[in-house]
Amino acid sequence: MTNFTRREEGELVYYAADGLESTGLVRHGFSTRHGGVSRDALASLNLGFKNDEVSSVLENRRRFLTALGLDPARLVTGQQVHGTVVAEVTARDVGRGALRWEDGFPATDALVTSLSGVPIAVATADCVPILYLDPVKKAIGAAHAGWRGSVRGIAQAVVTKLRECYGSNPEDILAAIGPSIGPCCYEVDERVMIPLQDNFPFWRRVVEPRGDGHWFLNLWELNRQVLVAAGVLERNIAVGELCTSCQVLDFFSYRAEKGFTGSLAAVIALKEDNKKQL
Numbered sequence: 001m002t003n004f005t006r007r008e009e010g011e012l013v014y015y016a017a018d019g020l021e022s023t024g025l026v027r028h029g030f031s032t033r034h035g036g037v038s039r040d041a042l043a044s045l046n047l048g049f050k051n052d053e054v055s056s057v058l059e060n061r062r063r064f065l066t067a068l069g070l071d072p073a074r075l076v077t078g079q080q081v082h083g084t085v086v087a088e089v090t091a092r093d094v095g096r097g098a099l100r101w102e103d104g105f106p107a108t109d110a111l112v113t114s115l116s117g118v119p120i121a122v123a124t125a126d127c128v129p130i131l132y133l134d135p136v137k138k139a140i141g142a143a144h145a146g147w148r149g150s151v152r153g154i155a156q157a158v159v160t161k162l163r164e165c166y167g168s169n170p171e172d173i174l175a176a177i178g179p180s181i182g183p184c185c186y187e188v189d190e191r192v193m194i195p196l197q198d199n200f201p202f203w204r205r206v207v208e209p210r211g212d213g214h215w216f217l218n219l220w221e222l223n224r225q226v227l228v229a230a231g232v233l234e235r236n237i238a239v240g241e242l243c244t245s246c247q248v249l250d251f252f253s254y255r256a257e258k259g260f261t262g263s264l265a266a267v268i269a270l271k272e273d274n275k276k277q278l
C-alpha cells in the first residue's frame with residue numbers, strides 16, 4: 001500500500017491515500033497550498049489560524065472540507081504542542097476547534113473517534129501527518145508527528161488509543177503517512193539524534209550521516225518503523241513520499257520558507273452509516 005492520488009476540484013488540489021479510499025468507509029484528504037483565498041506567504045489554502053485573517057482561514061477550511069464532502073462546522077482539532085497526547089473525540093466535542101484554535105483539545109497532537117460524519121484533522125507544515133483507519137471496528141485517527149512527536153512515539157500512541165477505546169487489533173489498522181519534509185531536505189543535529197538513538201534500536205536505518213555532526217533524518221521511515229513495532233502490518237502502511245520542502249510550490253514548508261508559512265491539514269471522517277439514513 002504505497003499509492004497516493006492527486007485530486008483536483010477546480011483550483012483546489014489535495015492528495016488521497018488509495019488504501020484508505022478503497023475501503024469506502026472514510027472521506028479524507030491531505031491538503032496542498034492550492035485553491036484558497038490567503039495571500040503572499042500564506043497563498044493560498046492556509047488552514048491554520050496563526051498568521052492569517054480568521055475569515056480567510058474559515059473560507060479555506062470551508063472549501064477544503066466541502067470538496068471532501070464534509071461539514072466544516074463539525075471539524076475537530078487539537079492545540080498541537082509536539083507531544084504524544086491522543087484525545088478521544090466524543091459527541092460533545094463535535095466542532096471543537098472549527099472556528100477558533102483555542103477551542104481545540106488543549107495540548108493534544110492526535111485524535112481518534114468512532115463517530116461518523118465528524119472530521120478530525122491535524123495541521124502541519126513539514127511535520128508528518130498520519131491518518132488511521134480500523135475498517136473492522138470502524139474507528140479513525142489523525143496524528144501530528146514532528147521530530148519531537150516522532151521520537152516520542154506518537155504514531156504508536158494512536159495505535160494504543162485505538163486499542164483502548166475501540167478494541168482495535170493493530171493488524172487491521174491502515175495508516176497513511178502524508179506530505180511532510182523528506183529525507184532529502186531534513187537535516188538534523190545531536191539535539192534530535194540523542195533522543196532518537198535513546199529510543200530506537202533501529203535508528204541507523206532512518207538517518208544518513210552528512211558529516212560535521214549533522215544527519216539527514218527520514219521521518220517517513222521513522223514513523224513507518226514505529227507503526228510496524230506497534231503491530232501495524234507493513235502492507236497496511238502507505239507513505240506518500242511527498243516532500244513539502246522540495247515541493248514548496250505545492251505545499252507549505254516551515255523550513256523552506258524560513259519559518260513564516262501557512263498550515264496544511266490532513267483530515268479524515270468516517271462516512272455516515274447508510275442504514276441510519278434509510
Ligand SMILES: [Zn+2]
Nearest residue numbers: 184185243246
Ligand atoms: Zn526534499
